[in-house]
Amino acid sequence: MxxxxxxxxxxxIFCVGTTSCYNDLxxxxxEPDDKIVIDGWIDYGQFAKVLLTSNSAYFSTIDSASIxxxxxxxAKVILTDGEKSEILILRKNENYFPPFIFEGNExxxxxxxxxxxxxxxxxxxxxxxxxxPPAVKLDTVYFKLESESDSLGTIYVEFRxxxxxxxxxxxxxxRIGKDLRYYSTMIMAMxxxxxxxxxxxxxxxxxxxxxxxxxxxxxFKLGDSVSIKFCTIDKTQYDFWKSxxxxxxxxxxxxxxxxxxxxxxxQGDGLGIWGGYGVSYYTLKIK
Amino acid sequence: MKxxxxxxxxxxxxxxxxxxxxxxxxxxxxxxxxxTLSVEANKATVEDAGIxxxxxxxxxxxxxxxxxxxxxxxxxSSSNNSVLTKGSKLFSTLGIFASTANGDTRMNDLxxxxxxxxELTQDPQSIKEFWDNNVGTYTxxxxxxxxxxxxxxxxxxxxxxxxxxxxxNDATLTISGYAGITVSNPLDEDYTGDLPVALNADLKIGxxxxxxxxxxxNYSSDGIPKAVASDLTIENYKFEADVTNDTxxxxxxxxxxxxxxxxxxxxxxxxxxxxEANYNANTTTHTETNTYVSDYIWNSDTxxxxxxxxxxxxxxxETEFEEIINSSTVEFQLSTxxxxxxxxxxxxxxxxxxxxxxxxxxxxxxxxxDNQYAAQINKFLNLRIVKIxxxxxxxxxxxxxxxxxxxxxxxxxxxxxxxxxxxxPIDLETYTNSGFGNFVxxxxxxxxxxxxxxxxxxxxxxxxK
Numbered sequence: 001m002x003x004x005x006x007x008x009x010x011x012x013i014f015c016v017g018t019t020s021c022y023n024d025l026x027x028x029x030x031e032p033d034d035k036i037v038i039d040g041w042i043d044y045g046q047f048a049k050v051l052l053t054s055n056s057a058y059f060s061t062i063d064s065a066s067i068x069x070x071x072x073x074x075a076k077v078i079l080t081d082g083e084k085s086e087i088l089i090l091r092k093n094e095n096y097f098p099p100f101i102f103e104g105n106e107x108x109x110x111x112x113x114x115x116x117x118x119x120x121x122x123x124x125x126x127x128x129x130x131x132x133p134p135a136v137k138l139d140t141v142y143f144k145l146e147s148e149s150d151s152l153g154t155i156y157v158e159f160r161x162x163x164x165x166x167x168x169x170x171x172x173x174x175r176i177g178k179d180l181r182y183y184s185t186m187i188m189a190m191x192x193x194x195x196x197x198x199x200x201x202x203x204x205x206x207x208x209x210x211x212x213x214x215x216x217x218x219x220f221k222l223g224d225s226v227s228i229k230f231c232t233i234d235k236t237q238y239d240f241w242k243s244x245x246x247x248x249x250x251x252x253x254x255x256x257x258x259x260x261x262x263x264x265x266x267q268g269d270g271l272g273i274w275g276g277y278g279v280s281y282y283t284l285k286i287k
Numbered sequence: 288m289k290x291x292x293x294x295x296x297x298x299x300x301x302x303x304x305x306x307x308x309x310x311x312x313x314x315x316x317x318x319x320x321x322x323t324l325s326v327e328a329n330k331a332t333v334e335d336a337g338i339x340x341x342x343x344x345x346x347x348x349x350x351x352x353x354x355x356x357x358x359x360x361x362x363x364s365s366s367n368n369s370v371l372t373k374g375s376k377l378f379s380t381l382g383i384f385a386s387t388a389n390g391d392t393r394m395n396d397l398x399x400x401x402x403x404x405x406e407l408t409q410d411p412q413s414i415k416e417f418w419d420n421n422v423g424t425y426t427x428x429x430x431x432x433x434x435x436x437x438x439x440x441x442x443x444x445x446x447x448x449x450x451x452x453x454x455x456n457d458a459t460l461t462i463s464g465y466a467g468i469t470v471s472n473p474l475d476e477d478y479t480g481d482l483p484v485a486l487n488a489d490l491k492i493g494x495x496x497x498x499x500x501x502x503x504x505n506y507s508s509d510g511i512p513k514a515v516a517s518d519l520t521i522e523n524y525k526f527e528a529d530v531t532n533d534t535x536x537x538x539x540x541x542x543x544x545x546x547x548x549x550x551x552x553x554x555x556x557x558x559x560x561x562x563e564a565n566y567n568a569n570t571t572t573h574t575e576t577n578t579y580v581s582d583y584i585w586n587s588d589t590x591x592x593x594x595x596x597x598x599x600x601x602x603x604x605e606t607e608f609e610e611i612i613n614s615s616t617v618e619f620q621l622s623t624x625x626x627x628x629x630x631x632x633x634x635x636x637x638x639x640x641x642x643x644x645x646x647x648x649x650x651x652x653x654x655x656x657d658n659q660y661a662a663q664i665n666k667f668l669n670l671r672i673v674k675i676x677x678x679x680x681x682x683x684x685x686x687x688x689x690x691x692x693x694x695x696x697x698x699x700x701x702x703x704x705x706x707x708x709x710x711x712p713i714d715l716e717t718y719t720n721s722g723f724g725n726f727v728x729x730x731x732x733x734x735x736x737x738x739x740x741x742x743x744x745x746x747x748x749x750x751x752k
Binding site: 073076087091100106120 | 692704710712
């Protein structure tokens, strides 16, 4: 009997102890101001492309339907290059999600010009400027098999950094026939601080098609044909991708929190990136 | 003569591609102003119009008449002695209505049936003779599975059960007032009988009228219809089809109403000179003689096969249609919105021929040609989407040159885009493909209902949202 009372007492204390900790927590989270989120770029020799969405609250539901609902198809997007101006046209493109993209049809990307993008929607306006630096070519591209794998590996590239100027780079890849478009490698941007004016080589790890999903891995595979888009970017864009990368890495760690803000070049009622790319392309068939 | 009629009916066929009607003036109305609503709001207006149409079709499917017509069709199919065949004008019109209501055929098929000069029965030598020989009362005898016929009178009266569970011949189809005229028939050289000028019909269950049908037409001396008016009223729904042709103006109007409210409405008017003489004057016959190897003959001297050459001559006609139909106006109303347009066909075609000539002579590049084409299209074609209630323009359509850069080369082609109030453009295909998700969803729901109810396999509309 004593043992029963003892056990009962322990159980009672445990139950009281655990249930007494529970309490409904009602948080009144403030809704963020409406912002225009720009994800746009202009490549050398190409027309501008701009994905436009609205921002969403930190604790809002994130799924394909909610992301789809954020797309701004009724905005007005204006591009100027200092001489000409055009209103970008909205087209459907299933290679992107949401599958709507504003595209240029007149102004072609070139070095030495400043491209200003303005997006207007719902009485709000956001704008950003970018330039296209001269392209830099890769000297070497090859596939390196991982030591413990018979089919997976990374792509190794080498190039010579132009001396006398500060350079910033960004590399995107597309597995031909597998990917719908170019995706950034795991390292989203880098500068030449450690190899200014020198020859430099490094391995490319494949980036995910979305940081909302953990599917896939960072390797390329035997049999893949990979198109490499080696880009030069200006400092403004570099600052954005560097801070964006830090944020992406931190938010994937449940015990870390980033208190920094992303260095977006977008001004006014907007967020995001508008960047120009000096580009050189390479195709590697991995055998 | 056949040529002349061909000028008109392709024109009607073009209209048929779209689907409904109005007699409103399609020229740019000076009171039309750009809508101040957002693009998304305008897009929603267009989408809602489509959803309204589906809702009407759903309601139409439930009316009593559909079952009566289906049952009449079954009876006619099972009888060897029917005054009406499924190919007859009246029955095919009613049958098409039933299948339209059931979603098997398009609304446009119904309108085409309404204005077609199809006969009362299949392959008659004379419709009038057929009519005179067959007026009488036809009473369905379910025991013998055939009609009991009493000839005489002035009408064709058919009494039959309204459904497969009806125990009496409670439905009566009365066809009356046939009149015809004997003129040459440009549509069918083998038919030398009269062409229909008037015909009435009604279908009743007891004293309740389900259907009234009125057809009237008149023809020029060469058998070309100068005017055709055909109205089909089925309970709360009315279908009107009108064609007029006075050799200078051809107009076609299709209208679909529910309780006197316009559901769909298409009117197209073409101006020009629709005569055989004008057709012939603007048609050139071209010939081209070519040589080909038709055989080989063994040559014993050379010990080789020598080819035998023959010639053949191709002959074809080329018609400058812009000299026959000079201009056209179109209005397509769907519930609350309308696509309005007018095109100066002659002006546009003349300019396009000039541009084509320059391009053929390499006087201009492909891109320059496309730029000129787009400019001329925009000059001679005026197309816009209008909200009927406010007469506001939701968007204007314009041609533009799409440029695609491939490996440093700029390829061009012409496409169309909608321009909204703020000047922002949307590719026309993007607009039509992306803004109608709810409409397509509703339509597919209707199709699935029909498939389930009638054990059919109609394919749903493939739509990528």
